[in-house]
Amino acid sequence: MQDETFSRAMSMALRYLGIRARSEAEMRQYLKRKEWQDDVIDAVLERLREYGYMNDGNFAQGMVNLQSKTRRKGSYVVEQKLYQAGVKKEDVQEALEEIDEETELENARYWVERFASSLAREEDMQKRRQKMYRRLSGKGFSYDVIRQACRDWEQSEGEFETFDDGT
Numbered sequence: 001m002q003d004e005t006f007s008r009a010m011s012m013a014l015r016y017l018g019i020r021a022r023s024e025a026e027m028r029q030y031l032k033r034k035e036w037q038d039d040v041i042d043a044v045l046e047r048l049r050e051y052g053y054m055n056d057g058n059f060a061q062g063m064v065n066l067q068s069k070t071r072r073k074g075s076y077v078v079e080q081k082l083y084q085a086g087v088k089k090e091d092v093q094e095a096l097e098e099i100d101e102e103t104e105l106e107n108a109r110y111w112v113e114r115f116a117s118s119l120a121r122e123e124d125m126q127k128r129r130q131k132m133y134r135r136l137s138g139k140g141f142s143y144d145v146i147r148q149a150c151r152d153w154e155q156s157e158g159e160f161e162t163f164d165d166g167t
Contacts, residue, residue, distance in 0.1 A: 005040055009031060009034075009043075009044050010047060012031070012034060013030075013031060013044050014053075016030055017048075017053055021059050021062055021063075023056050023059050023060075023086050023087050024045060024054055024056050025085065025086020026086060027044075028045065029086075031044065056088060056091045057094065059085070059087065060082050060087050060091045060094070060095035061095045061098060063078065063085070063095070064095045064098045065098070068099050068104075072110050072111065073107070073139055074107065074108065074136075074139050074141035074142070074145065075099050075104060075140060075141075076140040076141070077139060077140025078096065078099070078140060079140075104142075104145050105145055105148055105149060105152075107141070108141045108145045108146060108148075108149035109152055109153065111136055111149075112149045112150055112152075115131075115136075116132075116153065119131055119132055133146055136149070
């Protein structure tokens, strides 16, 4: 491998990392799309690891912080995004441990509050509940978290008596 080839590939990889953090799989895929040879890609990835720019564990923790704390997504969505980025299962599971139950519930409560006013126009209470559950599920929350967040809203606001699903 020539030094010039490696330098050009390394520059391209660093520019790609400058946009946002990347998983190793995303970087490998990007460099392949740019038609770099496997030995060049391996050397670039190794150098990025040496410099501390390429670490799937750190990438996963950053993604959890961004998605859970900033964008208020549920753990299911965060987990899917990490797997889509090619992060290994061990790194995904370790990073997801950062999301505690209270944070998850707090995020779900946030979305219940946001969605409640738009769903108040729905006359049919069953449809209102289904829409709320569907929206929160799409944000990545489990059924138990959704149910608790809706019950909490009901207790504080008294508006969604129908969210009580009998359990």
